[in-house]
Amino acid sequence: MIVAVGRDEEKIRESLEEMKGLCETLRVDVVEWLWQKRTKPDPTTYLGKGKLEKLKEMIEFCEADLVVVDDEISPVQSKNMREFLDVEVLDRTQVILEIFARHATSEEGKLQVEMASLLYELPRLVGKGEELSRLGGGIGTRGPGEPLLEVLRRHIKNRISQLKRKLKEIEHERAVQRKQRLEKKIPHVSIVGYTNAGKSTLLKALTESDVYIADKLFATLEPVTRRLKLRNGRVILVSDTVGFIRKLPHTIVSAFKATLEEIKFSDVIVHLLDASDPYVEEKKTASEKVLEEIGADRIPRILVFNKIDLCPEERLRVLNQKYPDALFVSALKREGLETLLEKIEKVLARKEIQETLKVPVEKIGQIYALRDKLEILSEDYKDDYVLITVKADRKTLEMVKGKVTD
Numbered sequence: 332m333i334v335a336v337g338r339d340e341e342k343i344r345e346s347l348e349e350m351k352g353l354c355e356t357l358r359v360d361v362v363e364w365l366w367q368k369r370t371k372p373d374p375t376t377y378l379g380k381g382k383l384e385k386l387k388e389m390i391e392f393c394e395a396d397l398v399v400v401d402d403e404i405s406p407v408q409s410k411n412m413r414e415f416l417d418v419e420v421l422d423r424t425q426v427i428l429e430i431f432a433r434h435a436t437s438e439e440g441k442l443q444v445e446m447a448s449l450l451y452e453l454p455r456l457v458g459k460g461e462e463l464s465r466l467g468g469g470i471g472t473r474g475p476g477e478p479l480l481e482v483l484r485r486h487i488k489n490r491i492s493q494l495k496r497k498l499k500e501i502e503h504e505r506a507v508q509r510k511q512r513l514e515k516k517i518p519h520v521s522i523v524g525y526t527n528a529g530k531s532t533l534l535k536a537l538t539e540s541d542v543y544i545a546d547k548l549f550a551t552l553e554p555v556t557r558r559l560k561l562r563n564g565r566v567i568l569v570s571d572t573v574g575f576i577r578k579l580p581h582t583i584v585s586a587f588k589a590t591l592e593e594i595k596f597s598d599v600i601v602h603l604l605d606a607s608d609p610y611v612e613e614k615k616t617a618s619e620k621v622l623e624e625i626g627a628d629r630i631p632r633i634l635v636f637n638k639i640d641l642c643p644e645e646r647l648r649v650l651n652q653k654y655p656d657a658l659f660v661s662a663l664k665r666e667g668l669e670t671l672l673e674k675i676e677k678v679l680a681r682k683e684i685q686e687t688l689k690v691p692v693e694k695i696g697q698i699y700a701l702r703d704k705l706e707i708l709s710e711d712y713k714d715d716y717v718l719i720t721v722k723a724d725r726k727t728l729e730m731v732k733g734k735v736t737d
């Protein structure tokens with residue numbers, strides 16, 4: 332059973348459908364949903380009294396054993412609902428956390444998920460006093476007269492600090508790698524977008540590499556980076572990252588800070604959207620919000636509609652009219668990828684400048700060796716030097732000049 336409250340029927344329906352998808356990802360069968368039109372949820376029971384009774388009847392009728400609330404609910408609401416309905420109650424954040432927990436494979440991913448869960452749990456311990464006293468001791472380090480709740484809170488806090496330290500270390504490693512990357516001047520493109528937009532499929536298609544793809548939500552939790560050679564010979568890095576979702580719980584944003592922040596260091600962002608999704612525009616807005624939240628909203632962005640193979644002409648025409656700068660691709664059928672690569676090339680090139688250098692003949696080899704970082708536009712051989720016009724970003728150009736000019 333999924334329940335929700337809100338004012339706008341259209342919005343609720345859309346969000347409920349998404350929650351259904353989230354549940355299915357967890358292999359939870361959704362038998363029914365119920366929603367209530369009201370400005371704000373009831374502070375103690377989420378749904379109003381009448382609706383709650385109706386929900387209880389429905390649960391008995393369908394023999395449901397789980398209620399999922401499409402919102403983040405308070406400990407009190409959760410406790411009251413559980414007691415009244417006599418079934419397990421999960422909220423939106425818990426469902427997303429559970430998906431993340433099942434999909435995390437790397438050490439970092441697992442630590443981040445644990446961190447997010449604990450951040451969620453901590454302020455919720457209060458409502459759990461009774462359950463805890465039923466659990467009894469068992470934690471073992473309770474000081475004299477220290478209430479069990481306090482012990483648990485202390486344990487969670489300690490674990491959070493421990494996780495923070497570990498994640499800091501990983502973050503540090505990342506920063507080192509990033510520094511090396513920045514020093515090597517390899518341009519970096521991040522593919523971002525709503526979960527299930529096809530980000531991993533696009534990365535795979537662009538780089539012809541093996542990337543995990545699945546028709547489930549949040550299939551990718553850890554960023555994957557691959558090298559790609561553009562047609563002008565330049566090498567770039569392309570990453571795919573954790574998908575966005577509306578109402579992305581802040582405990583997740585905070586725990587996945589390092590992962591999400593990688594996006595901030597890209598030179599170009601490819602914002603991928605599923606053109607066949609009727610809610611594509613809401614998802615676009617939700618993703619833009621996340622980009623803003625992580626401070627990545629000023630990076631040059633290319634809007635790309637994916638899955639055009641699933642769309643009728645008419646729909647593509649409408650989208651094209653509305654978003655004249657957007658590109659249209661099918662990552663699965665590998666359509667439109669050339670145009671996308673050209674566009675990436677162009678956007679990267681905007682940051683570059685060109686200059687004509689006077690290079691002694693014996694040093695020209697050094698310029699050729701840097702071909703994956705710069706573009707040679709023309710060469711004019713004179714007696715003992717070459718006039719060569721190259722295009723690169725300012726720093727590479729400085730570095731080249733230092734090396735090859737007298």
Ligand SMILES: Nc1nc2c(ncn2[C@@H]2O[C@H](COP(=O)(O)OP(=O)(O)OP(=O)(O)O)[C@@H](O)[C@H]2O)c(=O)[nH]1
Nearest residue numbers: 527528529530531532545546549550551574662663
């Ligand atoms: N028809 C069609 N399906 C596509 C296309 N691109 C991706 N898909 C399918 O969409 C589903 C999701 O693809 P992924 O690449 O895993 O999506 P993602 O954005 O990485 O998703 P998360 O990692 O879960 O956020 C898969 O079933 C893909 O096969 C496309 O161009 N056309």
Ligand SMILES: [Mg+2]
Nearest residue numbers: 530531550551
């Ligand atoms: Mg993915």
